[in-house]
Amino acid sequence: xxxxxxxxxxTAWTTDYLKQKGVDAPRTDADLLLADALGVxxxxxxxxxxxxxxxxxxxxxxxxxxxxxxxxxxxYILGKREFYGRxxxxxxxxxxPRPETEGLVxxxxxxxxxxxxxxxxxxxxxxxxxxxxxALERTDARVDLVELDPGAAEVARSNVEKHGVGDRVRxxxxxxxxxxxxxxxxxxxxxxxxxxxxxxxxxLSREVQREPMLALDGGPDGLDLVRRIAEGAGRxxxxxxxxxxxxxIEQPPIAAELFRAAGFAEAHAEQDFTHRDRYVVxxx
Numbered sequence: 001x002x003x004x005x006x007x008x009x010x011t012a013w014t015t016d017y018l019k020q021k022g023v024d025a026p027r028t029d030a031d032l033l034l035a036d037a038l039g040v041x042x043x044x045x046x047x048x049x050x051x052x053x054x055x056x057x058x059x060x061x062x063x064x065x066x067x068x069x070x071x072x073x074x075x076y077i078l079g080k081r082e083f084y085g086r087x088x089x090x091x092x093x094x095x096x097p098r099p100e101t102e103g104l105v106x107x108x109x110x111x112x113x114x115x116x117x118x119x120x121x122x123x124x125x126x127x128x129x130x131x132x133x134x135a136l137e138r139t140d141a142r143v144d145l146v147e148l149d150p151g152a153a154e155v156a157r158s159n160v161e162k163h164g165v166g167d168r169v170r171x172x173x174x175x176x177x178x179x180x181x182x183x184x185x186x187x188x189x190x191x192x193x194x195x196x197x198x199x200x201x202x203x204l205s206r207e208v209q210r211e212p213m214l215a216l217d218g219g220p221d222g223l224d225l226v227r228r229i230a231e232g233a234g235r236x237x238x239x240x241x242x243x244x245x246x247x248x249i250e251q252p253p254i255a256a257e258l259f260r261a262a263g264f265a266e267a268h269a270e271q272d273f274t275h276r277d278r279y280v281v282x283x284x
Contacts, residue, residue, distance in 0.1 A: 073096055243281070
């Protein structure tokens, strides 16, 4: 990359460079990284495609390019990720929100009582995107976000503040149900626990391996946390209330058996937008 490059030339060069580095969506990333460096959106890049970049702008862009080329996830570089049509703050302390997780929100919203104030528990909350979205979509919902890692909880609190739901959403630090031991049962429970089998961690993409191991490693078969949730959830859920967890494919039918064995009246697998089993949904 040299001086006196326009927006068009800079993004074209970066697209080719990132492609050589094995980045999945090099053109999109090239645009978003430059837009972030310039403090504009992608539309402005199109409008100003022939605008020359200053030395400072190029230097700022280069730093972002090298971070991405070295395998750092785009969301961490930008410090944000869209989820359910809203922007959430993210950094290396939290798992990056994914489109599949939006289905978890939809299941819980669908299965909650349709009227009246409801209380929802979001386990392994990370950035808080699931619980905060439920609170934003259901304005009569009160939501508790539980996160084991204090750093991730800080990110969740920032997102609570960003979305203005601090009067209805709490962030609690602790291990699964421990922080809510004295609370009344919830009307619904959601969770995106770590579910990757430990032996598969080294096979994940270099980007995914940059995400917090605490949010990825689910033990030998990926179901360590699911077993603990199944064993403890009954005491924290109202009769008939829904519990929904996001898992990886192949796991939901096995998880459903775990919930039935733990005394849940009904448990089944549900599919994501790719028509693959992705969620286990259980009722006490």
